[in-house]
Amino acid sequence: RIGSGIITDATDLEAGEQGPVATQAVFAASYTTKSRVSKGVPVITVKPNSAPVEPAAAAGAVEALTVSFPIFELVDYGVVGDLFTVVPQLTEEITARKG
Numbered sequence: 015r016i017g018s019g020i021i022t023d024a025t026d027l028e029a030g031e032q033g034p035v036a037t038q039a040v041f042a043a044s045y046t047t048k049s050r051v052s053k054g055v056p057v058i059t060v061k062p063n064s065a066p067v068e069p070a071a072a073a074g075a076v077e078a079l080t081v082s083f084p085i086f087e088l089v090d091y092g093v094v095g096d097l098f099t100v101v102p103q104l105t106e107e108i109t110a111r112k113g
Contacts, residue, residue: 018054021059034058 028048035050036058051057086092095102098112 016057019051020057020059021049021051022059025061025064026059027058027060049070050074 021036021038024038025039028037030037030050032052033050034056035048038047038049039045039061040047083092093104
């Protein structure tokens with residue numbers, strides 16, 4: 015549909031003269047092949063755990079975040095709490111008020 019080739023479960027990628035070249039294990043890992051997408055934008059998936067995890071410098075930062083809940087500006091009553099704690103209490107209170 016997108017006019018591109020796809021390579022799945024690549025175990026290695028390298029730059030080639032005509033685009034990325036992927037290494038794949040085939041036939042229950044009995045053989046390895048090198049494949050390249052020859053048409054369109056290459057879509058390549060990498061096999062899980064095929065590359066070691068490497069730490070990245072400045073991979074992220076912790077920032078303080080303020081969250082507002084504008085839904086409480088639109089309602090008459092709002093309850094914040096654990097579902098399994100609040101609902102039994104709510105049911106008990108409604109039952110008591112009904113008599």
